[in-house]
Amino acid sequence: MQKIMIDPITRLEGHGKITLFLNDEGDLENAYFQIPELRGFEVFSLGRPAEEMPRITQRICGVCPEAHHMAATKALDDLFHVEAPPVAHKVRELFYMAFYVTDHTTHFYALGGPDFVVGPDAPAAERNILGVVAAAGMEAGLAVINCRKRNHHAIKMLGGRAIHPVAGLPGGWSVAVTPEMRDELVRIAEENVEFARFSLQLVDDIVLKNQAYVDLIVGGAYTTPIHYMGLVDANNHVNFYDGKVRVVDPDGVEVVRYAPHEYTQHIAEHVEPFSYLKFPYLKAKGWKGFVGGKESGVYAATPLSRLNAADGMATPLAQEAYEKFYATLGGKPVHHTLACHWARVIEMMYAAERMLELARDPEITNPNVRNIPTETPTEGIGIVEAPRGTLTHHYATDANGILTMVNLIVGTTNNNAPITMSIKQAAQALIKKGEVITDGLLNKIEMAFRSYDPCFSCATHSLPGQMPLEVEVLDASGNVLKRLSQYVD
Amino acid sequence: MSNQNGNTKPKLALYWASSCGGCEISVLAIHEKILDVAAAFDIVFWPCVMDFKVKDVEALADGEIDVCLFNGAIRNDENAEMAHLLRRKSKIMVAYGSCSMEGCIPGLANFTSRDAMMQFIYHNSPSTDNPDGVEPDPDWAFPEGPAPLPKFWNTVKTLDQVVPVEYYLPGCPPEAEWTETLVMAAAAALAGEGELPPPGSVIGNKDTVCDECPRTKNEKKIKRFYRPYEIVPDPDTCLLEQGIFCAGYATRSGCGALCPQVNMGCRGCYGPNEGVDDHGARLITGLASVLDAKTDEEVDAILDTLPDPAGYFYRFGLAHSMLHRTDVAHAPKRDGN
Numbered sequence: 106m107q108k109i110m111i112d113p114i115t116r117l118e119g120h121g122k123i124t125l126f127l128n129d130e131g132d133l134e135n136a137y138f139q140i141p142e143l144r145g146f147e148v149f150s151l152g153r154p155a156e157e158m159p160r161i162t163q164r165i166c167g168v169c170p171e172a173h174h175m176a177a178t179k180a181l182d183d184l185f186h187v188e189a190p191p192v193a194h195k196v197r198e199l200f201y202m203a204f205y206v207t208d209h210t211t212h213f214y215a216l217g218g219p220d221f222v223v224g225p226d227a228p229a230a231e232r233n234i235l236g237v238v239a240a241a242g243m244e245a246g247l248a249v250i251n252c253r254k255r256n257h258h259a260i261k262m263l264g265g266r267a268i269h270p271v272a273g274l275p276g277g278w279s280v281a282v283t284p285e286m287r288d289e290l291v292r293i294a295e296e297n298v299e300f301a302r303f304s305l306q307l308v309d310d311i312v313l314k315n316q317a318y319v320d321l322i323v324g325g326a327y328t329t330p331i332h333y334m335g336l337v338d339a340n341n342h343v344n345f346y347d348g349k350v351r352v353v354d355p356d357g358v359e360v361v362r363y364a365p366h367e368y369t370q371h372i373a374e375h376v377e378p379f380s381y382l383k384f385p386y387l388k389a390k391g392w393k394g395f396v397g398g399k400e401s402g403v404y405a406a407t408p409l410s411r412l413n414a415a416d417g418m419a420t421p422l423a424q425e426a427y428e429k430f431y432a433t434l435g436g437k438p439v440h441h442t443l444a445c446h447w448a449r450v451i452e453m454m455y456a457a458e459r460m461l462e463l464a465r466d467p468e469i470t471n472p473n474v475r476n477i478p479t480e481t482p483t484e485g486i487g488i489v490e491a492p493r494g495t496l497t498h499h500y501a502t503d504a505n506g507i508l509t510m511v512n513l514i515v516g517t518t519n520n521n522a523p524i525t526m527s528i529k530q531a532a533q534a535l536i537k538k539g540e541v542i543t544d545g546l547l548n549k550i551e552m553a554f555r556s557y558d559p560c561f562s563c564a565t566h567s568l569p570g571q572m573p574l575e576v577e578v579l580d581a582s583g584n585v586l587k588r589l590s591q592y593v594d
Numbered sequence: 595m596s597n598q599n600g601n602t603k604p605k606l607a608l609y610w611a612s613s614c615g616g617c618e619i620s621v622l623a624i625h626e627k628i629l630d631v632a633a634a635f636d637i638v639f640w641p642c643v644m645d646f647k648v649k650d651v652e653a654l655a656d657g658e659i660d661v662c663l664f665n666g667a668i669r670n671d672e673n674a675e676m677a678h679l680l681r682r683k684s685k686i687m688v689a690y691g692s693c694s695m696e697g698c699i700p701g702l703a704n705f706t707s708r709d710a711m712m713q714f715i716y717h718n719s720p721s722t723d724n725p726d727g728v729e730p731d732p733d734w735a736f737p738e739g740p741a742p743l744p745k746f747w748n749t750v751k752t753l754d755q756v757v758p759v760e761y762y763l764p765g766c767p768p769e770a771e772w773t774e775t776l777v778m779a780a781a782a783a784l785a786g787e788g789e790l791p792p793p794g795s796v797i798g799n800k801d802t803v804c805d806e807c808p809r810t811k812n813e814k815k816i817k818r819f820y821r822p823y824e825i826v827p828d829p830d831t832c833l834l835e836q837g838i839f840c841a842g843y844a845t846r847s848g849c850g851a852l853c854p855q856v857n858m859g860c861r862g863c864y865g866p867n868e869g870v871d872d873h874g875a876r877l878i879t880g881l882a883s884v885l886d887a888k889t890d891e892e893v894d895a896i897l898d899t900l901p902d903p904a905g906y907f908y909r910f911g912l913a914h915s916m917l918h919r920t921d922v923a924h925a926p927k928r929d930g931n
Contacts, residue, residue, distance in 0.1 A: 167616020265856035
C-alpha cells in the first residue's frame with residue numbers, strides 16, 4: 106500500500122489535509138479529506154448576552170465576517186421576537202450585496218479563474234491572478250482591485266468597519282443611510298453592474314469559446330450528481346439575505362423547502378473519527394456514506410447548488426445569464442462542479458443588480474432603522490446564504506437574553522462530504538497504475554475542491570497565489586519514494 | 595535575492611496560527627502599498643499567499659529572517675511548533691493582531707474546556723446525529739494506514755506565553771495604516787535609516803479610544819446600563835454617559851473610534867492603553883469611577899444591569915490577563931511580558 110499525503114493544502118481556520126491510499130497495483134484504494142482543527146464558538150459563547158453574537162461569531166472567519174454577522178443578526182430578530190423596520194432589512198441587504206460582489210470577485214479572479222482564463226494545463230507559474238491579467242488585460246487587473254476597494258468602502262460605510270463590522274442589532278441596524286451615502290452607494294452599485302457584465306463577457310470570450318474548456322467542464326472527472334441546497338424567495342428565485350431553504354434532488358425535483366425554524370427536522374450532522382468537521386446530510390435520505398445519487402443524503406451548498414435549487418434569478422441581467430448557463434450546459438440541474446465558477450459570476454451580477462435596486466429604493470434613506478424589542482427572548486434561528494453555502498445560526502437564551510445554547514452549521518461544512526467525494530473522484534480518474542504522478546495531476550486534484558471555494562481557500566483571495574500543494578508518495582514502510590510540489594520556484 | 599543596487603534585501607515572514615484570516619485580509623488591505631512591502635523585503639514565508647513550505651523555513655539559518663509577523667493564538671501542538679521554529683529563525687518577532695497579542699475572542703474558550711466543546715459539538719448539539727458516540731481521534735488510522743489529527747489544547751495561549759516577542763501590533767484586526775507603519779519602519783531601520791522602538795513596545799498610539807472619539811463628553815454618572823438593543827442612543831453624546839457599555843475609556847486608540855461612530859460601543863479589540871497590562875482589570879476599575887452610586891448596594895444594583903461583566907471586560911484579553919483561564923490551578927506559568 107502506498108500513501109500519498111497532500112498536506113497542507115492551506116487553511117480552513119487551520120489546515121485541510123488530503124490523504125490518498127494506493128494499492129499494490131498502483132490504483133487508488135481510497136481518498137480522505139481531513140479537517141484538523143476545532144475552535145468551539147458554540148461553547149464559549151454560552152453565558153454571553155445574545156446581542157453580542159453578531160460581534161463574536163464573525164471571528165469564526167475574517168474573510169467572510171459579514172455572513173456570520175448577518176446570520177447572527179437575523180437569529181436575534183427571531184430570538185427577541187422583533188421585526189426590523191422594512192428599511193433596516195433593505196440596509197442590511199444592501200450591505201450584504203456589497204459583500205457578495207467583492208467576495209465573488211476575489212474568488213473568481215484570484216482563485217478559480219486562473220484555471221480557465223489562463224488554462225488548467227498552463228505552466229504553474231502563470232496559473233494565477235497575474236496570468237489572468239496577462240490573458241484578460243491590465244484593464245481587468247485594475248478593475249478587480251477597484252472593485253474590492255469600492256465595496257470595502259461601502260461595507261465600512263454601512264457596517265462601521267471593513268473587517269468585522271458591528272452594525273447588526275435585534276430589530277434593526279445601527280446605521281441609517283444619508284442622502285450623501287445613498288448617492289455614493291448608487292455610484293458603487295452601478296460600477297458593480299458594469300464589472301459583473303465585464304466578468305460575464307470574460308467567461309464567454311475566454312471559456313465558452315474554447316471547446317477544450319467546455320469539454321473539461323462537462324467531462325466525467327468533475328461530475329457528481331447529488332442534492333443541491335439554496336435559499337429562495339417566494340418566487341423560488343435565488344436569495345442571499347432571506348427566504349426558505351430549498352433542496353432539489355439530482356433530477357432537479359424539489360425534495361424539501363423549509364423555513365429556518367425547521368432546520369433540525371431536515372438536516373443532521375454525521376460524525377467521523379478522522380476529522381474535526383462534521384458531515385451534514387438530509388435526514389429524509391439518511392447518512393449512506395460518501396455516495397451521490399437520489400437515495401443518498403449528501404447535498405452541496407455552493408453557487409452552482411443555489412442556481413440548481415432555484416427556478417431563476419430575481420434581476421434581469423442575472424436571469425439572462427442564468428438561462429444561457431442552462432442552455433449551454435444541457436439543462437437543469439447541472440452536475441459539473443467546475444461550472445460553479447460560472448455560477449459564481451452569475452451570482453455576482455445578481456448581487457450587483459440587487460445592490461443597485463436597493464440603493465435606488467426611495468425608502469433607503471428613511472432614518473428609522475431600529476425597532477426596540479419588547480418581548481421576552483427565547484429561541485432564535487437565522488439563515489443566510491454565505492458565499493460558500495447556507496449558513497445557520499441557532500441560539501437559545503434564558504429570559505434575560507443570556508445564551509444557554511448555540512448551534513452553528515457553517516457554509517463550507519455543508520460541503521464537507523461533497524468535497525471528499527470530488528477529491529476521490531478526481532484522484533480515481535487521474536491516478537492509474539504505471540502512470541507518473543505529475544504537476545498536472547496536482548492541479549487537477551486542486552480543481553476538484555477549488556470549485557467549492559471552501560473556506561480554506563478564501564484567505565488566499567486577492568493576491569497572486571495558488572493553493573500550495575505538496576504530495577508525498579510513500580511506500581508501505583513510510584519511505585518517501587517521490588516528492589512533488591507545485592507553485593514553488 | 596538582491597535589490598537593484600545589488601544589496602541583499604531584508605527577509606520578511608508572515609504566518610497564521612489559530613486565527614480567523616482577518617489579519618491576513620488586513621495585511622492585504624494596505625492595497626497597492628503591498629507592492630512597496632514586496633520591494634523592500636524578500637518575503638520568504640507566507641502560506642496564505644505564497645508557496646514556501648515549512649521545510650524552506652527550516653532550511654534558513656537561525657536569525658536569517660529579519661521580521662516575522664505572526665498572527666493567531668497558540669492552541670495546538672502545531673501552532674506551538676511553528677512559533678518556536680519562526681522564533682528561532684527570526685531576529686524580530688511581532689505578535690500581529692489581537693489573537694497572538696492577547697488571545698482575542700477565541701480566547702474566551704479559556705472560560706470553558708476542551709471536554710465541554712467535544713461533548714456539545716459531537717454529542718449534544720441539536721443537529722448532531724451520533725448514535726455510536728464517535729469523536730475525532732488524534733491517533734486515527736484508516737484501514738489503509740494511519741492519518742493522525744493534531745491534539746487540541748485545553749487552553750488558548752498568546753504568542754508571548756510560548757516564545758519571546760519583540761513587538762506587538764494590536765487590533766482585531768489591525769487597521770491597515772499601522773501595518774504599513776510597522777513594516778516600513780522596520781525596513782527603514784534595517785537599512786540603517788531609522789531606529790526601532792525598544793523591544794516590548796506596542797506599535798500604536800498611547801492614549802485611549804475616547805481621546806479620538808468625536809462624541810461629546812460630559813461628566814459621566816451612570817444610573818444604570820442599557821443593552822445595545824434597548825435604546826436608540828443620541829448620535830452626538832458619549833455612549834457610556836448614555837448607559838451603553840463602551841470600552842473606549844480603557845482601550846488603546848488607533849482604530850479611529852470606528853464603532854462608536856456607528857452608534858455601537860467599543861469592545862476593546864485594540865487592547866489596553868499604554869502602561870496597562872491587564873485590560874479587564876483596568877476596565878473594571880475605570881468603570882467604578884463613573885457609577886452614580888453612594889453605597890455598595892447602589893453599586894451592585896447598577897452592575898446588575900450589565901450582564902456577563904467577565905465577557906465584556908475580558909472580551910479580547912482573557913488569555914493574556916492575570917485571570918488567564920477560569921480554573922487558575924491549571925493556568926500555565928507566564929514568561930515574558
